[in-house]
Amino acid sequence: MLLKILFVLFVLMCPSLCWAVQPHGGLEGMVSHEAGHLLFILGILFIFFYSPQSDWFKFGWRQFKYFLVLLLLWNILTFSGHWLDLAAGSFEFVNVDGHRVGFVIDSLLSFIFYFSKLDHLILVPALIFLVLALQRWIKAQEVQG
Amino acid sequence: MNTPWWPVVWVDILGSLVVVFIAFYAIHLAFRLKKIRGEDVFANYLFMLTLVIGVFAVFRSGGHLVKQILLAYNYVEWWSALAPFSGAGNTLTFAVIFAFSIYYRKVGQLKGEMDKAAFDLAASKAMVAVTEASELRMRAIFDGMEDAVYVVDEDFKIIFYNRKMKELFPQISSQDKCYKVTMGREGRCEECKLHKVLLDKRKILREFTFVGIEKRFDLLELPMDWIDGRLVKLTVARDISEQKALEAQLAHSQKMEAVGTLAGGLAHDINNMLTPIIGHVEMARRKLSPDDLMIARFEAIGKCAKRASSLISQVLAFSRRQILDPTLVDLNQRVTETTSMLKHLVEENIALELKLADDLWLISADSGQLEQILVNLAVNARDAMPTGGTLLIETLNNKDVSTYCRSCGERIIGPYVVLMVSDSGAGIDQEVCKRIFEPYFTTKGVNKGTGLGLSMVDGIVHQHGGHINLYSEKDTGTTFKIYLPSADKPDEVIDILGDNAFPGELPVGKETILVVEDNEDVLQFTTECLMELGYDVMGASCPDRALDIFKKKHHDIDMILTDVVMGAKNGRQLVREALQINPQLRSMFMSGYTDNIIAHHGIMEKGLFFINKPFNPGDLAVMVRKTLDSERRFSA
Structure with missing residues (x-):
């Protein structure tokens, strides 16, 4: 028995090379992030189609719905933008003194790539609608007492 | 197409700043909402969702701002080092948002179920409140009734009863079986009408007696829809014992x-x-x-x-058809005078006690009949106390009597003079009490009683306009309570027969008398008797014949002696018509039976001369002489 234990200890202590932890590099982070976006999209769709039915919630539902739609568009846009980032080398940038000053839009993908960089144009209105929805809910509560 | 890049930079910078501001404001609003509707699961969920989105927005915007700054100052390597963390942070918030969204659905379902449960609970509470209110109203109504009311479901369970029912059955409680409470049984009654009432949906009325309650009830059983929707049987029990x-x-x-x-x-x-x-x-x-x-x-x-x-x-x-001779009587005096005779009637081991009221009101009564009452009741008491006891005679005034006469069932309304004769004997049971005033009803042995004594007392009392009640307790004694109406003013007292003793020499006369009698034997005897007394007598067997004779010979006729009841025309009508011809005419009546014609309820009117059948020649001679010598005339 003792010999068996000593043998196991010997085997465990002898290896010269060990891959104990999986390395995560390259595309893995990208895939994970995109998966996150997909989950975000699914989450939005769940909220959208399983809206609550309580009376007070209906007061801000329209604004909340706009928020969800805009957020969904934002996710799609950014999801697309991230994939296009991988192909950024095929797009033509204009650099002056090491600084990027322009971009050549010569295809639909280059347009989408460029527009994905302006995602705040969607995200800000989305959040504004969230604020409006919250304000209406609060107002509804104050009116109802 | 060459497109400037600066819009990207400035939209990113300004957008990030705006997003941070809006995100903080949204989180602030979410806090307010949570504060206002803290009990609401959706408000809490929205707060959490807004908080996560806000954190994501701030985190992402912060990352973009840092990126723009580092890139603007050519710190590309720095950004390359930070970018994975920023991206991972965003990814993490996406996952949290997804998790929240999934949970959002669960919360929605939970909320729906909770709302439904809350609604059901509220509806249930409302139903309970309505039911309780209905029951309270119904109880108030039924408790006000003098009838016993109870409601039984199809399983014989009592689900409602009123105050009167509780009085009848103090042990009753809800959910008790009806047959157990009302009949003391362990199973349903054979005569039970519950299912008949419920199936046929019709009411049933019957007489009924509950176990342990010596009363008779009218039982009305009918179907009704109970407040909870069940079909049940409502029973109304009305006490009809007194009726x-x-x-x-x-x-x-x-x-x-x-x-x-x-x-x-x-x-x-x-x-x-x-x-x-x-x-x-x-x-x-x-x-x-x-x-x-x-x-x-x-x-x-x-x-x-x-x-x-x-x-x-x-x-x-x-039979209450005896001719009474009412005079104003002091009942105390009559009782005292009769006592000496009663002492001889009762045994030595019976103590005779008198409790006579002071200032007793006078009564209008026949003294002889009063004596009869006392004697009969005393004899009855004596027989009830074979081993001795106390015979108590009491009198009292009773101004406000309010009871029923046991004998005739009429309501006794005062003022009355009350004569009470009590004994301490064995008492009389209820069955005997019911029949005690019936003629020829007796509990005494053969040849010990005629069975007429108490029926006579009852007859005399009622003939005097009075009432009689009997109170008896087994082994305690019996009290006869006689109510005699008090007299307001003295009646004119007429000594009709006067000295009833048979005279040695009969009074005679020579006047002319018309005798009217429809019984030939009585007519013959009366005619012969008067002729022997020296009178001139004319006989008539009917009023019409008598009137014919009187019309022809009214100057010669001094007196009419007539029977009272004679078929078509009575003696009073005959005399009235004769008086119209000769107002000086004397008149005298004879009868063995009087109706309301001459005697109102058997009590003789004032100023009339009357002789009871059967009479002997002596009575007749005296009475006729008195009538002829009298100044009184019968008033038409």
Whole structure:
């Protein structure tokens, strides 16, 4: 028995090379992030189609719905933008003194790539609608007492 | 197409700044919402969702701002080092948002279920409140009733009962089985109508007696929709014991009335037979010499006839058709005077006590009949106390009597003078009490009682406008309570017969008398008797014949002696018509039976001369002479 234990200890202590932890590099982070976006999209769709039915919630539902739609568009846009980032080398940038000053839009993908960089144009209105929805809910509560 | 890059930079920078601002504001609003509707799961969820999105927005915007700054100052390597963390942070928030969104659905379902449960609970509470309110209203109504009410479901469970039901069955409680409570049974009653009522949906009315309650009830059983929607049986139990007693009392009174009518009619006919028997025997005896052996035989016949007459007198008293001679009477005085006689009647081991009220009101009564009452009740008391005891006679004034007469069922309304005769004997059971005033009803042994005593008392009392009640407790004693109406003013007292003693020499006369009698034997005897007394006598067997004679010879006729009841025309009408011809006419009535014609409820009117059948020649002679010598005239 003792010999068996000593043998196991010997085997465990002898290896010269060990891959104990999986390395995560390259595309893995990208895939994970995109998966996150997909989950975000699914989450939005769940909220959208399983809206609550309580009376007070209906007061801000329209604004909340706009928020969800805009957020969904934002996710799609950014999801697309991230994939296009991988192909950024095929797009033509204009650099002056090491600084990027322009971009050549010569295809639909280059347009989408460029527009994905302006995602705040969607995200800000989305959040504004969230604020409006919250304000209406609060107002509804104050009116109802 | 060459497109400037600066819009990307500035939109990213400004957008990030705006997003941070909006995100903080949204989180602030979410806090407010949570504060206002903290109990609401959706408000809490929205708060959490907004918080996560806000954190994501701030985190992402912060990352973009840092990126723009580092890139602007050519710190590309730095950004390359930070970018994975920023991206990972964003990814993490996406996952959290997804998790929240998934959970959002669960919360939605939970919320729906909770709302439904809350609604059901509220509806249930409302239903309970409505049910309780309905039951309270119903209880208030049913508790106000004097009938017992209870409701039974199809499983015989009592689900409702009112105050009266609780009084009848103090042990009753909800969910008890009806057969257990009302009948003391372990299973349903054979005569149970529950399922019949519920299936046929019709009401049933029947008489019923609950176990342990000595009362009779009218039971009305009917189906009804209970407040919870069930079909149940409503039972209303009305106590009809008093009504039943009154019905029995009425039936008894009617029976006694019929018996009285029969007895009265019988007495009338027998008196008509006894009158000539007694009269002829007396006249025949007078014609015999004192040493004649036949005298004894005639006297024996006369005694038997008088005993028959006495019996008829008792029957008349019971049938309330006896002629009363009412005078103003001090009942205390009559009781005191009778006491000496009562002492001889009762045994030595019976103590006779008197408790007489001071200032007792006077009554209008026949003294002789009062004596009869006292004697009969005293004899009754004596027989009830064979081993001795106390006989108590009490009198009192009672201004506000409010009870029912046990004998006739009528309501007794004062003022009355009350005569109470009590004994400390064995008492009388309820069954005997019900029949005690019936004629010929007796509990005494053979030859110890006629069964007429108390029926006579009852008859006399009622003939005086009074009432009688009986109270008896087994092994404690019995009290007869007699209510006699008090007299407001003294009546004119007329000594009709005066000294009833048979005179040695009969008063005679020479006046002319018209005798009217529809019984030929009585007419013959009366005519012969008056002729022997020296009078001129004319006989008529009917009023019309008498009127014809009177019209022809009214100047010669001094007096009419007439029977009262004679078919189509009565004696009073005859006299009235005769008086119109001759106002100076004297009149006298004879009868063995009086109806309301001459005697109102048997009580003789003032100023009338009257002789009871059967009478003997002596009575007749005295009465006729008094009538002829009187100044009084019969008033038409």
